[in-house]
Amino acid sequence: MTEAPAPQTEGFTLNHSMMRIKEPARSLAFYTGVLGMRVLRRLDFEALGFSLYFLNTPAGTETPPEEAGERTAWTFSQRGLLELTHNWGSEDDPDLQYHDGNTDPQGFGHICIAVPDLDAAVQWFDDNGVEFVKRPEQGRLPDVAFIRDPDGYWIEIVEPARLKQLGDAL
Amino acid sequence: MTEAPAPQTEGFTLNHSMMRIKEPARSLAFYTGVLGMRVLRRLDFEALGFSLYFLNTPAGTETPPEEAGERTAWTFSQRGLLELTHNWGSEDDPDLQYHDGNTDPQGFGHICIAVPDLDAAVQWFDDNGVEFVKRPEQGRLPDVAFIRDPDGYWIEIVEPARLKQLGDAL
Numbered sequence: 001m002t003e004a005p006a007p008q009t010e011g012f013t014l015n016h017s018m019m020r021i022k023e024p025a026r027s028l029a030f031y032t033g034v035l036g037m038r039v040l041r042r043l044d045f046e047a048l049g050f051s052l053y054f055l056n057t058p059a060g061t062e063t064p065p066e067e068a069g070e071r072t073a074w075t076f077s078q079r080g081l082l083e084l085t086h087n088w089g090s091e092d093d094p095d096l097q098y099h100d101g102n103t104d105p106q107g108f109g110h111i112c113i114a115v116p117d118l119d120a121a122v123q124w125f126d127d128n129g130v131e132f133v134k135r136p137e138q139g140r141l142p143d144v145a146f147i148r149d150p151d152g153y154w155i156e157i158v159e160p161a162r163l164k165q166l167g168d169a170l
Numbered sequence: 171m172t173e174a175p176a177p178q179t180e181g182f183t184l185n186h187s188m189m190r191i192k193e194p195a196r197s198l199a200f201y202t203g204v205l206g207m208r209v210l211r212r213l214d215f216e217a218l219g220f221s222l223y224f225l226n227t228p229a230g231t232e233t234p235p236e237e238a239g240e241r242t243a244w245t246f247s248q249r250g251l252l253e254l255t256h257n258w259g260s261e262d263d264p265d266l267q268y269h270d271g272n273t274d275p276q277g278f279g280h281i282c283i284a285v286p287d288l289d290a291a292v293q294w295f296d297d298n299g300v301e302f303v304k305r306p307e308q309g310r311l312p313d314v315a316f317i318r319d320p321d322g323y324w325i326e327i328v329e330p331a332r333l334k335q336l337g338d339a340l
Contacts, residue, residue, distance in 0.1 A: 005228060008294040009206025011286035014227045014250055015328070017187035018279035036179025043337035048310060057184045057249075058175060069334030076284050076330035079227075080184055080250010085279060099275035107269035107323070108278030109188035109255060114246050116181035124178040140218060153277070158185070160246035164239030167213035 016054065016081035017111065019153055020098050023091040024053065026150040027084055031055055034128050035113060035155075037082070040064050041075040053084040057113070082111065100152045110146065110154035118143060118159035125157075141166075186224065186251035187281065189323055190268050193261040194223065196320045197254055201225055204298050205283060205325075207252070210234055211245040223254040227283070252281065270322045280316065280324035288313060288329035295327075311336075 021027040031037045037055040041064070044051045054075050065071045075081070090096050101108035115121040118136060125132070125147055133146035133154055143166075145157040191197040201207045207225040211234070214221045224245050235241045245251070260266050271278035285291040288306055295302070295317055303316035303324055313336075315327040 003202075005206035005208070006203065006294075008290070009204075009227075012206045012227045012291075013284040014207070014252060015282040015284040017281050018326075020276055020279060032173075033176065034179075036175035036182045037184070038175070045337065057179075057182045068337075072336055073330040073334050076282075076328050076333050082184060083279075083282070099269075099271070099277035101269070101271060101278055105269035105275070106190055107321075108271055109190060109253075111187050112185040112246075112253070114183040114185040120178070121182075124176075151277075156188075158246050160243040163246050164243050166242055167215065167238070 013077065013079055015076055015078060016083040018083040018085055019108075019111075019151070020090075021084045021086055021151055022093075022096055022098060023150065024051065024084070024086045028053065030150050031082070031084070034125070034130060040078070040081065041071055043072065049088045051086045051088070053086070054078075055082045055084065056080070098151045098153075100148075100154055102154060110156050112156035112158060114158055114160050116159065118145065118157065118162060121145075121157055121159075183247065183249055185246055185248060186253040188253040188255055189278075189281075189321070190260075191254045191256055191321055192263075192266055192268060193320065194221070194254070194256045198223065200320050201252070201254070204295070204300060210248070210251065211241055213242065219258045221256045221258070223256070224248075225252045225254065226250070268321045268323075270318075270324055272324060280326050282326035282328060284328055284330050286329065288315065288327065288332060291315075291327055291329075 037057050039053055039055050041054045042051060065074050122136065122145060131148045133148055136143050136145045143162040146154050147157060149155055207227050209223055209225050211224040212221060235244050292306065292315060301318045303318055306313050306315045313332040316324050317327060319325055
């Protein structure tokens with residue numbers, strides 16, 4: 001990219017990606033317990049009947065402000081968060097199953113967690129009964145794993161240092 | 171969150187979210203031109219027939235390494251990127267329209283860009299002919315806008331300082 005971004009885009013920051021979740025308790029247990037993420041902010045919308053949970057992996061995250069409004073503004077200033085949306089009552093709807101985007105109709109595909117040691121991470125996921133879509137040794141992309149979150153969304157797991165040959169070399 | 175993350179999750183980093191795109195040229199023009207993002211890495215998978223584009227907004231991004239393998243490992247070590255996947259030939263399939271996740275079947279919802287000045291950003295999007303799902307003054311969430319990317323995916327646009335009252339106060 002030789003062209004500089006337009007000055008009108010200065011300060012634009014990719015803040016989050018949002019996925020809907022059916023049951024907050026099981027999702028938060030998974031994202032904080034198994035993936036080690038922190039809930040940075042929770043917002044409840046009484047009149048609209050939904051709650052938002054903003055999470056991130058802890059590396060490099062500064063301590064959020066305590067005061068509620070400041071903490072909200074701070075949350076929306078961060079980079080690369082995960083936002084989980086809970087529409088109240090979804091957990092009691094026996095017909096509701098959110099769509100992971102990887103079967104028809106396709107669109108969104110996955111989120112990705114980089115880990116320092118892929119083998120240790122796979123062991124950790126196995127110890128926690130996590131479902132795999134693809135183990136590192138399966139399929140045509142070596143050293144890349146995919147697990148499922150409690151709603152079935154795919155989460156790619158990679159160890160960056162093992163991906164140097166990815167791309168043209170395949 | 172009073173509980174510390176499990177030591178097995180140390181170093182886990184939320185690296186990216188992936189969405190499929192139909193036409194790389196129009197998507198890259200939009201994400202780099204209108205949203206000011208940079209393509210940090212492109213990976214082509216000849217044998218599998220797809221390409222990946224890793225992008226981020228520039229704030230705080232260090233300069234990527236030049237050497238291809240190092241640059242790939244660096245990309246997968248970053249936080250909060252956007253990955254756009256192009257399955258070769260999708261641009262020539264007249265029946266293909268990716269699913270934005272906000273109509274049935276629901277799942278993924280949107281990505282979000284924080285901007286320093288919401289009014290200026292809206293003007294910039296209007297100047298570029300961007301389609302709005304919701305302008306800031308529409309609907310029940312004031313100061314929150316949603317635009318569409320070329321595939322129809324929703325992109326939330328917020329000015330963090332204007333969101334301090336968001337949540338319980340609504």
